[in-house]
Amino acid sequence: MKMLPSSLRERKRYLAFEAASTDEVSRRELTNELWANARSLLGDVGTSQCDLCLLDFDGRFGILRCAHDKTATARAVLATIDRVGKIRVGIAVIGTSGTIKSATEKFIRRGGIPKDAVKIDRVQIMGSVSGTVKRVLGNEIDLIPDDDDIVKRSNVNLVGVTVFDLKRVRQHANGIPDGI
Amino acid sequence: MPKYYDLHVHSLPECVDSPSRLKLVAKRYGYAEIAITNHSGYWNEVAGDSIINGIEIVASNPAELRKNIEKYRPRVDILLVHGGDPKINRAAVENACVDILAHPEIGKADGFNHVLAKSAADNDVAIEFNLDALIRLRGGARVRALSDFRRNLKLARKFDVSVVLTSNAKSHYDMRAPREMIALAGLFGMTEEEAIQALSMVPVRIIEQNRKKRQDYIRDGVEVVR
Incomplete structure (x- = not known):
């Protein structure tokens, strides 16, 4: 299969986001919820125009692709996700970028979760x-x-x-x- | 960059998060300050940096509402009224001591109209758009909420009523960052400038007025000269 020349490819934006959740959420579960949400909020036509795709999600940080002129809509879709199954989640966009590489480098922190600052039970x-x-x-x-x-x-x-x-x-x- | 405010957040003991936890999350999301506004049955005084001491008054009839407003007004920096019932909505917008009428549209009957909008503008009572309705609801209920918001926004524009965007958060999972709030407000036709106004300039004005009123205030245009 031939790849489209860069001048003919659709332009994209990449949204780096951080999710807070009551329990662990997998990438597949979040993808399903994202699609269900987008379809409920925007309908089939709007969802296809938005060109959403969850590229990566590690339980806390993730990257969402969307069409370059639909970042506000993509933000709204992410904001309306309030639960995945029975797990409560809250998602905040950290930043947007034109490439996956810069979105990752600028906004995603790896292994930066501080643990057990206080020892109490x-x-x-x-x-x-x-x-x-x-x-x-x-x-x-x-x-x-x-x-x-x-x-x-x-x-x-x-x-x-x-x-x-x-x-x-x-x-x-x-x-x-x-x-x- | 404007300073953003969330003026409607519920905390312990009513809901699950402590004020300091909500403040930490709000700071991370980019808010300057948040107002802790528990329902009047759960009210307790909160203090701390970037936390505004507030209340959301719940009343079943206008007389009870007036009594509660008199009781709590001297103790809080921001006073919301739990709207929804047409009689309560009306009593709230006709009382200049009220800062914000929260979710006027949630009741069964038609909650907000041109008459209320006009008195809200006269008495400088702001109308709230609680975006948790768009986050929490699905299907028909969300469609109704969006239509109500659109109608309220039209009335607010026509009569020049102040509007605020709030999260009505019951935990930090309900809070959304300012940019997301702006995007959600865009769903019912609010422009970006209006949304920024509703998240920052209007709250600043309300809070400053109230803090000024708590010291040596007599009425607008009158001050004590020593």
């Missing part, structure tokens, strides 16, 4: 909320809450706090950490 904050630590990312801590009420109100199964919340608890308790 149980946390109680703000008086009433307590839970078991599921994961720690830098200053951010996700808890599996003991109480299900707040989970029902916000449709997320993890409670998100930061190390700054814990410091405040330590001070209030006169140096004796509450439930940690």
